[in-house]
Amino acid sequence: MTLSRRKTLALIGGGTLLAAGGLGTGWAMTRTPTAALVPWERAGTYGDPRLRALSYALLAPNPHNRQPWLAELRGADTVILTRDPARDLPVTDPFxxxxxxxxxxxxxxMRMAAAEEGDAVAVDLFPEGEDGPVAVCRWDGTAPSDPLFAHVMDRRSHKEAFEDQAVSAEAAAPLMRYADIYRGGDELQVLRDMAHDAWLTEAATPEAFQESVDLIRIGKAEIEANPDGIDVGGPMMEGLSLMGLLTHAAAADPDNPGSRMVIEGTAAAIEGITAMTVGHTPGNTRRDQIAAGADWLRLNLAATGAGLALRPVSQALQEAEVFAPMYRAVQTFAPDGGTVQMLGLLGYAPRTPRTPRWPLETRLRNA
Structure with missing residues (x-):
């Protein structure tokens, strides 16, 4: 099996996958980080309609699962949203x-979840400039439900390899409202090459690679203590950790045999993908970036509804100097003056587990 970026970063010291022998079936059955998955179960269960909408919103895709949002309830109908700078990624996302x-x-x-209850949310972006709140959101009036909301609880950012099956034009059609879809030809090959080269560049750049390694959570205890970042769990991985074969120190060394195996496996997964998505905006202002997020969310949900899996590959879009040649090349896929904001691998694959989340209460400023 080709390993995903998440398991790529769970670099195994000796390069040999060993079963966690002797630990017992009962132990293995307890390795799910149940506490870190409770926010999925609590979505929509709060009394305040704003909290109900926020409890769904925190399930949204986000880079490295940093969950950078903070919310403050104001009065009876308003939410102030800010971005938590403590969750920045200064190397791979410097701006x-x-x-x-x-x-x-x-x-x-959040807006989609409110509309599911018939509520409209008026969003005022960056009302005090880029250094102030990201948005002031006010519950105001009524709104129709969005059909894409039906896929929220099934949506995942895919983490594993894809099946060897081409994406049909029919399956891709509902996704094209939110991104350009490349299903073959020279353009797909160019995108694959850029994503492949950028991935290997990140793996070979110590500062960029270490930023991801620092966010690895190995095993149930680490994941539940910090339900963000890159979760590496399950009986196999936790057993390897207990035996000292899967460690943070090993994860920081991209040259050990296990590291090379999984890095090259991820590169092979990119090379073998049969479809890719390109999301772009007219410019690169903060408002454009917010709009790119809305499109990426909707692309995820539409893909889920079409029976497809979507996996971001962001390395070619990172603004660090080491990625500059790939960044310039990928920007040719945007219309004149536009900016490519997101790249994704698209295909068929089994659904991966839910991703851990911090409880809503920890994301509220006045909880």
């Missing part, structure tokens, strides 16, 4: 472009 896109995903899912 917080990706994190702002994550805020756009959050805002649109």
């Amino acid at each position: 917080a472009r990706q994190l702002t896109i994550g805020m756009g995903c959050f805002i649109d899912l």
Whole structure:
């Protein structure tokens, strides 16, 4: 099996996958980080309609699962949203472009969840400039429900390899409202090559690679203590950790045999993908980035509804100097003056598990 970026970063010291022998079936059955998944179960269960909408919004896709949002309830009908700078990614996202896109995903899912109850939310973006709140959101009037909301609880950011099956034009059609879809030809090959080269560049750049390694959570205890970042769980991975074969120190060394195996496996997964998505905006302002987040969320949900899996590949869009040649090349896929904001691998695959989340209460400023 080709390993995903998440398991790529769970670099295994000796390069050999060993079963967690002797630990027992009962132990294995307890390795699910149940506490870190409670926010999925609590979505929509709060009394205040704003909290109900926010409880769905925190399930939105976001870079490195940093969950950068903070919300403050104001009065009876208002939510103030800010981005938590403590969750920045200074190496791979130096201008917080990706994190702002994550805020756009959050805002649109909040608005979609409110509409599911018939409530309209008026959103005033950056009312005090870029250094102030990201948005002031006021419950105001009525709104029709959005059909895409039906896929919220099934949506995942895909983490594993894809099946060897081409994406049909019929399956891709409902997604084209939110991104350009490339299903073959020279353009797809160019995109694959850029994503492949950018992935290997990140793996070979210590500062960029370490930023991801620092966010790895290995095993149930680490995931539940910090339900963000890159979760590496399950009986196999936790057993390897207990035996000292899967460690943060090993994860920081991209040259050990296990590391090379999984890095090259992820590169092969990119090379073998049969469809890719390109999301772009007219410019690259903060408002454009928020809009890109809304489109990325809706692309995710539409893909889920079409039976497809979507996996972001952001390395070619990172603004660090080491990625500059790939960044310039990928920008040729945007219309004149536009900016490519998101790249994704698209295909068929089994649904992966839910991603851990911080409880809503920890994301509220006045809880």
